[in-house]
Amino acid sequence: MTAVSINFDRLLGRVTGIRGVVGAVVLDAEDGLVIAESILGGIRVNAVAALAASMYRRVSHTTKAAGHGPPDFVQLQAENGVLIALPGSCGTILAVIGELDLNIGLVKIELNKILVRQ
Amino acid sequence: MSLVNFTNKEITCKIVYYGPGRSGKTTNLLYVHSQVPTDRKGKMVSLATTTERTLFFDFLPIELGTISGFSTRFQLYTVPGQIYYNATRKLVLNGADGIVFVADSQARQLDENLESMRNLQENLLAEGVDIRTLPMVIQYNKQDLPSDLILSKEELDETLNFREVPSFKANAIAGEGVFESLKGVSELVLRRLGEEAPG
């Protein structure tokens, strides 16, 4: 196991430890391919990666057009859950799938702590 | 195997030029390419080595026109002739509808011709195809060389054409026999298509 993947594993372990988080994937922002993942069965990991990358890219076009620059945080709220995408270092994105009542405020605080420590 | 679109009435056939190294397979395709008008041919794809010998295959698609209401296309392939490229030959041979076996008429190349014919038979068998059932013509190329260097059509037929398939004398560089060989194999392929169920 490489040093990089050890870091990702630790990061994913901490993210999935947050209450209400169902799974998390580190993905390549441009390719939409999985780099590392920690996700429960029943969810297509490659779908999370491909779709989160595509959504982040499309949202970025919009925020840039609005003069806001690329987003630091994207949240898709749906009827049965939440998909969050955050840009990471070296062209990666962290995608998080959460339950409907996920405490977004707490998630943000925790993610900030985790990302700063990485 | 030929692909037939009954809705749009289109037939696409794969014809492979087979034979020993340097027998003139690519030359055949180059001549066809030079003759066919631009709107009836695709790009000639050639994967050649630095010594101008075919590494992978040459490929030339041509639009033949309408036959019995079917718009007909031919995909012409050559295989690399050298013995050590047999894996590639097998790949290209896969799904062939017809073969033009290009033999080198030079007397000293007779063994290479025989070896290549045997190799063709073997590769087809590996694909589950009996050479006796596959449309094939033989082209004796380089007939323009001095007569003391080459074998006659009759001599070559005697040795190579044990199935008594249509055979043609050729000088592919000048285009002699190229048209006739393609015409010969096309007839056989289309006739077989009418006789057998396509896959």
Next chain:
Amino acid sequence: MTGVRAVEQWAEAPLANFVRESGARLSLLTTTSGQVVAQYGFTRSIDVMAAAALGAGVVASTSLMTQMIGEVGYVKINNRGPGQGIFLAEFDTPRGKYVILAVYGSGSSAGLVQLFFEDLVEEITSSCPAPETRRVILAEDFERELNDNLAALFGRK
């Protein structure tokens, strides 16, 4: 209108779905011998054939190489250039093996193409019929038409 041209009709809807969902610019479904089954985005049929021949060739040779190093499984290749990417993969169906080639630009990604390739395989596997047996009826004197066409092609008319 899906924009997909299919030689075999069962391939049209699955390829149209694949193209729409993956955002591929060009796509090509071929047999392993390089015969085109369905295509999207190519303007000239003869250019399609070159892409099909090369795609099938690459899949076949990669397959051999993987066998040489003792690997088993289907070929799946992704090549990303600065502007466009190529995805090439083979898969099995009740009708035999097929090859898919997709060219995608910045509106898509390798991840999306691979994701919807999985769906394409599933769709084709469940929808393609067993090989049927239909005869091509050629006119009795088809040789005359063939000769005329070839002669015209070679400028001998």
Next chain:
Amino acid sequence: MNDRIRILADELANNPVSLCFVELGALLRKIGDLTGAERVLAGGVARHPGHVEARSLYGEVLLDRGKLRDAFREWSEVVETEPRDVGARKGLGYLFYKGGQLDEALEHLEMALSIAPMDQQVRQAYSRIRKELESEETAASAAPRGAGDMMLADSRGRPLTGGLVTDGRDVSEEVAAYLVGVSDEAARSARMLKLGNWIWITTESGNGCLHISKPTDDSTLVLMGGPGVRPAEVEMRAESAAKTAKDWMDDSRVD
């Protein structure tokens, strides 16, 4: 064309009361000789003040020459004589629109449409002005905090009402164009990840936040918050704006 102009000019010179001035004026306008067209038509309508077609055309030439006031006077006189002159109605509609008097513009275009219901130019102008009028009303009711931070776009990437302004620049059209892709991807992601229907998307970046939602199947609402605005606050405003937008969309739909 030049031969015809020469023939007509000769005829007019020989017979100044000839009605050929109308054709001559139209041809001169066509070749871009606006000064010539104005001179010929001015002379003609002075001699034939009851020639409605000539006066309507004269109005157009005046407009081409940038003499808006004169064009207005000419067309107003035309509609007094002939209220059903489509050209003059179109012209007046345009002049009122330019002057920002949308209600008046609409009135003239409505009249033009009743006479020539298939005239594409009139139909387009009419629907554009109607939309602008409605958007003014909606923006006034739905955006109490001021314009430029809220927009409703249609499902084909066009702004419907409201607008987004960043650093004094109107970014509505650009944002609307990208919203379709966002909305489609959100729907697909939510469906494929088994999250059900999507409700909204919120984004945060250094310069502020965006809130994107779908008040109806065929529209997307976007609210923009500046650097100091909290995303939760934008989210609350978005909820009430979505209700207003939904009502507005339902009212605007033609049965």
